[in-house]
Amino acid sequence: MADTETQFDYIIVGAGSAGCLLANRLSADRGNRVLLLEAGKSDNYPWIHIPVGYLYCIGNPRTDWMYNTEADKGLNGRTLRYPRGKALGGCSSINGMIYMRGQARDYDNWAELSGEADWGWERSLNDFKLHEDHYKLDEGADPETGGNSRFSDLHGHGGEWRVEKQRLRWDVLDSFADAAEQAGIEKTDDFNSGDNAGVGYFDVNQRSGWRWNTSKAFLRPAKGRRNLTVWTEAQVEKLTFHTDADGVLRCTGAQVNHKGQVMTVTARRETVLSAGAINSPQILQLSGIGPASLLQSHGIGVLRDAPVGENLQDHLQIRAVYKVAGTRTLNTVAANLLGKAMIGAEYLLKRSGPMSMSPSQLGAFTRSDPSRSHANLEYHVQPLSLDAFGEPLHAFPAMTVSVCNLNPSSRGHVRIRSANFRDAPMISPNYLATEDDRKVAADSLRQVRQVMSQPAMQPYQPEEFKPGPQFQSDEDLAKLAGDIANTIFHPVGTVKMGRADDESAVLDPHLRLKGVAGLRVVDASIMPEITSGNTNSPTLMIAEKAARWILAGE
Incomplete structure (x- = not known):
């Protein structure tokens, strides 16, 4: 037309x-x-x-x-991109590019809040499957790796929305998964069954190493x-x-x-x-x-x-950074022109390597404390570190362990700034505005420390760079969370x-x-x-x- x-x-x-x-x-x-x-x-x-x-x-x-938030009290007056x-x-x-549904209880809660049974998990699962094209159900998939009836009950094949496994691994991330298991977080091969508790690599929306939008x-x-x-x-x-x-x-x-x-x-x-x-x-x-x-x-x-x-509502990720030793991270791999050229060549030839990376490769879902009835934290673990998004990588080998409160009780708002449609609206997320959100922030940083102290991580001599081991109290950690946290774009x-x-x-x-x-x-x-x-x-x-x-x- x-x-x-x-x-x-x-x-x-x-x-x-x-x-x-x-x-x-x-x-x-x-x-x-x-x-x-x-x-x-x-x-x-x-x-x-x-x-x-x-x-x-x-x-x-x-x-x-190109939006920015208003200055946020919970972030100690900071504004965020x-x-x-x-x-x-x-x-x-x-x-x-992370393929993630959430938890079955999310949708059952929507059904209760709305009075519409169609929002419940079982019916919503059918709508997820309608457009899904999951790699584990590809023709010839090995039943031992997921191509069985249990997996097909949960996932779809032949739809438009391609889901694939990531095309690279990092030793330091594998070790973090082992450390998380040592800290009591079981490993999982599927975050999308309705209960995403566990630690593992995220599945991604890619096709053969390209973003699938x-x-x-x-x-x-x-x-x-x-x-x-x-x-x-x-x-x-x-x-x-x-x-x-x-x-x-x-x-x-x-x-x-x-x-x-x-x-x-x-x-x-x-x-x-x-x-x-x-x-x-x-x-x-x-x-x-x-x-x-x-x-x-x-x-x-x-x-x-x-x-x-x-x-x-939004997920606020608290970005803890640890210096590590004796292993590869993106900080060191991409530290010079030769390293960057090799990264480019690998992607050109194989569609793999760091250029095929999603921003976060390894994930974990767990409870911030044993009293919680369900996993209320999500980890995004990255083999890299930087001061802020868009800034250069640090000159030393390091990893970032970002953790967010999945169910924040803080509420913000979006309001027009003027009657002109070209003027960006005022965005006020109102992060960390409730006592529970501040408590979860402090508890999550302590839990990161617990995982990093496990035997599996000790060969890398992890050293807390941010927020810093000198901060221990709930008050200090909640304030530091405001200093180092960022939106996870949700x-x-x-x-x-x-x-x-x-x-x-x-x-x-x-x-x-x-x-x-x-x-x-x-x-x-x-x-x-x-x-x-x-x-x-x-x-x-x-x-x-x-x-x-x-x-x-x-």
Whole structure:
């Protein structure tokens, strides 16, 4: 369809993880005319596709919205870079590529909070499997390594979303896994069974050493469909509405700035907002749906007073750094031009080695203390260290043990800064705002020390560099956590779904905006509570479920 076409059956705002899957599913019926809008450019930027290219995509306006948080009290007044993908594929084009569902109890909790049984684990598992293509179920897979009925009950094969094992190992990470086991964390070969407790290497969304983003997975197969139109460099200024004769407020489409040309596009059936946990609340607020006082302060007419932008949740990773000796780390391997050339050659010839790395290779899930009923910590362990993301690697051999609270009780918010759609919103995560979050932070740093003190790590003579062994009290460790912690890029919850009588829920259980016809939100912003793990694959599951409801008119 030509760019001059302005009427469609469905308009999807945002070609990120959820939007790409939705575009595929909704356009599979050739009777549906679908428009997919993406504010960023195509995903033809080479660094998107090389796994280590996240280093060149985050903090790059070609692929990142370049957001920053407000100064955060819990981080001792620090602000953080807050990456969000801005290209076809969205965050799946710049993220850590880790395939992680979370825990079964996450989804059973969503079902209870929403009153919709379809959100429960058993039914959500089917939606995960629908688009999954897991390497352990490839033709000819060895049953001893997972190609058996137990594994096929949990995983899918032949879907669009490729899952593979990582293509490199590090001795120091293998030893950390042994040390974790010595500290009481059992080893696991699958973090995605519904109980992710254990230690092991993460599975990743890659294909043969290349990043596998949702643009490749879901848009590429739909490329020839004449009923699917994709506009890049098309930023939504606001949604459009009218009031039906029966008094119902209805979303009719969107006002779009497409490569400098402003136009209005119309959706005959539904507009689906899939712009993510930061941009979806921003667009709703700019359109007159949000906290009345906020909208009025910016001169925006209030169409619906709703808690849009509240309930922001994120995983805050506390980055402990240890100097090590007698082993390879990326700090030493990439210390000179020769080392970097060898890394490049290995990737060129084999699609393996450090250039095929996800940001974190080894993971662990465990409890911060024995009183916890489930794993509430996630480790991301890396054979490298640096002062901050984007800074040079340290000149000495070292490893980073990042640990995050999976179920933070702190809540933040996202609020527009002005009525101008080009102005970045104010992002206030409000990290470490509760006593429990500060206690978990202190306990997690102590647990890192416990693992690093196990016999398996002693050949490397680990020396705590950050935060430093002189800090021991809960108060000191919580404060130091604020100094060294960073986002792990998992914002969710800002357009919460829930029961009809839940005043904090913006959406009904099928993700329709309460009190507004013709409008759904389908992305990570709908989560009532954050999942116990990385959030990209749960977002795809959400989109899979929503696509079914949309097509059924439910």
